[in-house]
Amino acid sequence: MGAPAVIHRAKVRRIGDATMYCGESLGIIPDLDPIDALVADPPYSSGGVHSADRMAKPSQKYVGSKQRHLYPDFSGDNRDQRSYAAWSALWLGAALKIAKPGALCLVFSDWRQLPTTTDAIQAGGWLWRGLCIWDKTEAARPQRGRYRNQAEYIAWGSSGSLPADGPCLPGVFRHRVLPDDKHHLTGKPTRLMSDLLPLCGGTVLDPFMGSGTTGVACVQLGRRFVGIEQDEGYFEIACGRIEEAYRSLDHVLEIANDQ
Template sequence: MRWQLFQQDALTWLHDQSSNQFDALVTDPPYSSGGLHSGSRTADSANRKYVNDEKKYPEFSGENRDQHSYMLWSTLWLTEAHRILKPGSPFLVFTDWRQLSVMINAVQAAGFTYRGCVPWDKTEACRPQKGRFRQQAEFVLWGSKGAWHGKDGPTYPGVIRCSVMQGGPKLHTTGKPVPLMDALVQVCPEGTVLDPFAGSGSTGVAALRSGRRFVGCEREQAYFDIASERLGTVNSTTL
């Protein structure tokens, strides 16, 4: 089977999986970020935090942890992800500037070898802040479970420039463009890409388009349905 998607809480689902079965982790977990002050970080509506429109996308939960609990939670799910990856598997995990140091600590606490950070340049199309620097980048932490899986292949870019809307409109409040995910999955070995926070399924779409397999988990019913529909219509370029 080319892909599977499960509707379940990520940490619970990861805990139930057997060890050493997946070939790569590529995921975009909730950031529990989105504001300078505690009131905005703990707002009930994820849409209000990120796009100032409560009706634009279906809601999602898991966005109201403070920084200490976020680091603990991240370490827990990353530890389970580490266990179920095969030795040498790469990981790619999204974060933003507020949680960057937290996630760097969490991936290492979980047992991964942290190897670098790829900035995603969202281009000048992102929201400006007059008199300030643009918050124009998010970040992809990368590394591996032990030794890197191979030394052959091309050198990939250290910065990826891609607008949020490139490749089509977003289907999730914090959805990532498929061309960005196409670029990221190229570093993964052949086999199965794991995403325990599948959202609208962009990681899975990119994995399938590249000829890899995909297994994901998504807790929210609305996004599970969106992702399932998208994954069911993908044609691989190599399979």
């Protein structure tokens, strides 16, 4: 693992083709090199029915009581609605300034924040192009007398026009969260991130990398990864997972070379 240094007022670590920053995204994004895609899973500032509910800890809002002790809480998840919209437009606008022409923008959201997220993508200057659905399967947490909240959403867009070539990917991705693959309170499946990446070009930015799942998928698919995480505990988890992904990749290559 590379030695930490101070760059852009943040700790930075480089592992293979992955560069990870421990700091606040808005202070780091403007100084990054150009990117081919933005893949973001920001804190939703969601949960509950009333506005006061969002002020609870993420561990109280997003997981059942039996799982609350398994993962650390994270910061930045208690913005009111206007603050969330303004903040989202700011970091999306900053990312657009370093995006190459035709770069993709993929932003995760739950149902509560979906309208604000699609507005923020456009306010940030991206061309909004549609929605993908993550079907979390029937394993999603049920509530009696209600429809199961089984889906989350990926609002996607681009930096200007897109070429009329490349693979055609599905608009619905069905993956359950596996306990062995979850390292964050709101972690996404590695297979989900891998399925999203084939259209994302060579350099992918995740400004809220959490436990580093997007980075692990980038290592597995041969993409360059730039990740930002402000919580130092999760930053270290992400770096450890990405280092392990490179070790696993080297092991696979050694086996292939021996055969």
